[in-house]
Amino acid sequence: MKKLLWLTVISLIVMMPLSSFAGTNTISDSDLAAITAQEGVSIYFNNSTTTGFTFTASWGQTNISSITGSPITNFPFDKGGWAGVEVNFGNTSLSGLLTIDVGVNNSNTTSSTGIPGGIALGLKNLAFTTGSIEAIVKVGAERTLSVPTATMTLGTYYLGSYNSTVNGQVIICTH
Numbered sequence: 001m002k003k004l005l006w007l008t009v010i011s012l013i014v015m016m017p018l019s020s021f022a023g024t025n026t027i028s029d030s031d032l033a034a035i036t037a038q039e040g041v042s043i044y045f046n047n048s049t050t051t052g053f054t055f056t057a058s059w060g061q062t063n064i065s066s067i068t069g070s071p072i073t074n075f076p077f078d079k080g081g082w083a084g085v086e087v088n089f090g091n092t093s094l095s096g097l098l099t100i101d102v103g104v105n106n107s108n109t110t111s112s113t114g115i116p117g118g119i120a121l122g123l124k125n126l127a128f129t130t131g132s133i134e135a136i137v138k139v140g141a142e143r144t145l146s147v148p149t150a151t152m153t154l155g156t157y158y159l160g161s162y163n164s165t166v167n168g169q170v171i172i173c174t175h
Helices: 002-015 029-033
Strands: 039-050 053-061 081-089 092-102 119-130 133-140 151-159 162-172
Touching: none
Parallel strands: none
Antiparallel strands: 039 092, 053 081, 081 133, 092 119, 119 162, 133 151
């Protein structure tokens, strides 16, 4: 009987995981309160520039009765035509600092807004500059509005270059 009891005790000791012998230290709530998990990155835009671009958007239809095999023939109101706009954008640039901080302390609220933290996007002198924008309204016989003899300009919209600077913070949090 003693051998059976002794064998049972030894087998229980062998089967116990080694982690049960590890020492444990507890961290107090006051120690945890002093720890914040703020990690983040800074993205600096150093005069990031795009060159200007142009596009044409038009609406209309071709002369359907002139298409071979069309069921419509010699329809007097089917002359086709296009109306649209040709838009020219100047160069744009972006400068400034964008910071992203994750793990902002959720137990506190910001003094000015009362919004709990979470993810904070910092915008520091983020400057956006664009060149002039010009839109030319045209009508024409084809969709690209580019044939000089078959296109007429109706008017032009012009917006000069502009600058805008953003400062502040965007906070994303749970609710």
